[in-house]
Amino acid sequence: MVSKGDAELILDVNDLSMRFDTKTIFEKLNFHLEEGSMTALLGPNGTGKTTLIRILMGMLAPVEGSYKFASDVRLGYVPQFRNIDSEYPLSIRAFIELNAPLFKTKKVREKVDYQLAETHLTSIQNTRMSEASGGQKQRVYLAQALLDHPNMIILDEATASLDPVAKTELMDLLKHLNKHHKITVLFVTHDIPLAKKYMTNYLYLNKGTVRQGKMSEFKEDFA
Amino acid sequence: MFQYEFMRYAFLASTFIAITCGVVGVYVVARSYAFLAHTLSEIGFAGAAFAVFIGIAPLWGMLLFTLLGSIGVGELSIHSDQKESSISAISALFIGLGVLFLAISNSNSRYATNILFGSIIGVDRQGVIQLIILSVIVLVMILLVQKNLNFDSFDHIGAIAHGVHTGFVGIIFLIALAMSVAIGAQIVGSLLVFILLTLPASTARYIGRTIPAMIAWSIVIALIGVWAGLYLGFITNWPVTFFIATIEVVIYLVAYAIHVIKHR
Numbered sequence: 001m002v003s004k005g006d007a008e009l010i011l012d013v014n015d016l017s018m019r020f021d022t023k024t025i026f027e028k029l030n031f032h033l034e035e036g037s038m039t040a041l042l043g044p045n046g047t048g049k050t051t052l053i054r055i056l057m058g059m060l061a062p063v064e065g066s067y068k069f070a071s072d073v074r075l076g077y078v079p080q081f082r083n084i085d086s087e088y089p090l091s092i093r094a095f096i097e098l099n100a101p102l103f104k105t106k107k108v109r110e111k112v113d114y115q116l117a118e119t120h121l122t123s124i125q126n127t128r129m130s131e132a133s134g135g136q137k138q139r140v141y142l143a144q145a146l147l148d149h150p151n152m153i154i155l156d157e158a159t160a161s162l163d164p165v166a167k168t169e170l171m172d173l174l175k176h177l178n179k180h181h182k183i184t185v186l187f188v189t190h191d192i193p194l195a196k197k198y199m200t201n202y203l204y205l206n207k208g209t210v211r212q213g214k215m216s217e218f219k220e221d222f223a
Numbered sequence: 224m225f226q227y228e229f230m231r232y233a234f235l236a237s238t239f240i241a242i243t244c245g246v247v248g249v250y251v252v253a254r255s256y257a258f259l260a261h262t263l264s265e266i267g268f269a270g271a272a273f274a275v276f277i278g279i280a281p282l283w284g285m286l287l288f289t290l291l292g293s294i295g296v297g298e299l300s301i302h303s304d305q306k307e308s309s310i311s312a313i314s315a316l317f318i319g320l321g322v323l324f325l326a327i328s329n330s331n332s333r334y335a336t337n338i339l340f341g342s343i344i345g346v347d348r349q350g351v352i353q354l355i356i357l358s359v360i361v362l363v364m365i366l367l368v369q370k371n372l373n374f375d376s377f378d379h380i381g382a383i384a385h386g387v388h389t390g391f392v393g394i395i396f397l398i399a400l401a402m403s404v405a406i407g408a409q410i411v412g413s414l415l416v417f418i419l420l421t422l423p424a425s426t427a428r429y430i431g432r433t434i435p436a437m438i439a440w441s442i443v444i445a446l447i448g449v450w451a452g453l454y455l456g457f458i459t460n461w462p463v464t465f466f467i468a469t470i471e472v473v474i475y476l477v478a479y480a481i482h483v484i485k486h487r
Contacts, residue, residue, distance in 0.1 A: 059383065077384045090377055091432035098378050099385055102370040128432060144381060 007034040010073055010152055010184050011056070016065035018051055025051050026208040028065065033152075033201075035070065038178050038185045040195035040215060043205035049188050050080060052205065053154055069152075076150030078141045080157045080188075084129050092116075092132060093125040096144045111147060119143040119173060135166025139173065146177075152184040153177070159191060167191075171198045192220060224457050233343045236351045237410050237449040239358040241419065245442035246365060247403040248424030249434070250396060253376040258307070259296060261417040262314050263404045266292035268413040269317040270405075271338040272324035281338055282353060285405040285413070292317070293401035294394070341412030341464045343453070350409070357406045364399045368392050373434050410449065411464045419445055422471040429478040444474055 011033040018025040025048035033039055041049050054060040056067060057077050069075070090098075096115065100108050116122045119139040129137065138158050145153060155174070159167045175198060177183045189195055195202065195215060202218045204211040224230050251260050267285040274284025292313075299309050325335050346354070365372065371392045374382040382389055400420075407416040423444035424437070431437035448470045456463035 057384070058386075079380050079384045082378065082380050087428065089428040089432060089437060090434070094433040095378065097433075098374045098381065102373070126432060141381070144378075145384075148385070 008070070009033065010035040010037075010070045011067065013067040014065055016052075016055070016067060017063050018048065018055065018060075019063050024208055026205065026210070029205075029210045031203055031210050031212045033184060033186065036178070036182055036184055037201050038174070038199045039187065039201040039203055040199040041186060041188045041203045041205065042190060042192065042195060042218075042220075044190065047205045047207070049205055050156055053077070053156055053186075053188060056154070073152055074148060074150045076145035076148055076153040076183075078138075078145050078153070078155045078158055080160070082137070082141065084137065086130050088128065088130040090129055091126045092121055092129060092136070092140050095129050095140055096147065099144045099147045115143040115146045118146065118177075120169075133166065134162050135169055138162065138166070138170055142170075142173070150183060152186070154186045154188070156188045158187070159189060159194060167194060174198065192218070224454065229346075230453070230457060232346050232348065232351045233453055234450070236346050236354045237343055237453060238446065239355050240407055240410050241423075241445035241449045242442050243358040243361050243403050244407045244416075244419035245423050245445035246362060246438055247399055248420045248422075248445070249427065249437050249441050250365075250372060250376045250424075251400065251420050252424040252428060254396070256400065257417065257421045258310065260400065260404060260420045262296055262310050263289050263292055263401060264408060264413045264416045265314045265321075266296070266317045267404050267408050267416070268338060269321035269324065271408070271413065272321040272328070272335075275330050275334055275338075276324040276328035282350075282405060282409060285408060286357075286402065288317075289401035289404045290398065293397040337412070338408075339412050339414045340462060341408070341410050341415070343410040343463055346409065354406050354409060357402055361399045361402045361406070364395060368395045372396055377434065411467055415464055415468055418468050418471050419448070422475045423448065426471075426475045426478045429482045444471070447474070 009032050013029055013031050016029040017027050029052070041052070043049050051060065055062050057075065093112065093116065097104070097112055100112060113122070116125050119142055121136065121139055121143060124132070124136065129140065132140065142153075142155070142158075159170060162170065171194065174185050174187065178185050185199075187195070187199060196218065199215045202213060202215045204218070204220070225234075251257060267289045270284040270286070270288025271281035272284070273288065274281045277284075296310060296313055299313070371382065371387045371389075372395075374385065374387050375389045375392045376396075379389065403420060404413075404416055407419050411419060424441040426444050427437040427440035430440045448467045451470055452463045452467035455461070455466040
């Protein structure tokens, strides 16, 4: 466990810089996330939020700097885009099971049943993904990631194309996971009212730098 | 019909081929590799013609060419911006090479017809054993990587997010696909092997909602096609390939029509 001050840290980022060719995405980012926190990663489009996430997930290497997760971290990641077209054949359950062992023992089936119930999908588990609504799909992606029993979950623009009811449903679910299963949440969004309502902390990425603080004290600067 | 040895061999070989192509086809369709499968069969044609030219069995020439081709074309089709045109160019080149090999090997046109359109009736005992062994190898390869292959084929982005080695899985699948093309071509010919690799699986997508269900349907539909095709070929003396192609297309169209009506 990394420690800084009183709280236990689940992530500590030091002087992290990223460039593509000559284009600087961000320069010397320093921030940390506390265990059990709910943090909104805010910032205008194109500021490198997804790039930062991809670095944290080990899918991209930073140019400089380092980041360190707590040694007991189990990361879950829900990426921004998926390829689910109108002819996509798999059912909701089958889609979640892509992240389960090939042979579906009783134990595996029970784990899937449990995540279906957690994400309120039990009654529609045999519906095709292509016929699911945007909100249902996001909960499916979340359920798929939850099969790994993460203690930290990163969601990239999960509410971007959802209607208000679906947004509330997803956010309530995240709050539940955070409160009852102690899952640390890092939630990428540019929906500030939504973040103010549900998140406790913020990271604000803009013009290659980052600011960190309590969500209730967040002020956006467009300067 | 089964009193004839050649029909028994034909049924046995096509059963294994149908199972293999049925299974592999599910992933061909899920990964949108139909065009790639078609190109590989054209490369396979050149390989078979090359085999005739140097005097070995067409199956081995085909295997050699499709295996080499799958890696090259696979890379191209995944990474190139101009993938359709570059794959078309490769198809053209290999068909040209195939025609050349056939011409300079002084083989008769019957040989070319067999390679292009299949000659399952002519398969002998040794041929059956070879086809069965190759089919089993393909199925075992798929089984060994199936968990990750499922994830990568049906949710590529999710698979990457969960740390699946998608590149490795992709290569294993390309090798399995290359082998399936070579063995499938023995029954329907290189020109039409993509039928067995795409149509049963495309039909199965309209019916099944899980991967095991799709695989089961795909195998059943492929088997119906080859068994009925062989039987109809036997009683009418018309080409088996004609019947297989027609049956698979009809089943696909019926499933598609039902799907469209249901979703109107």
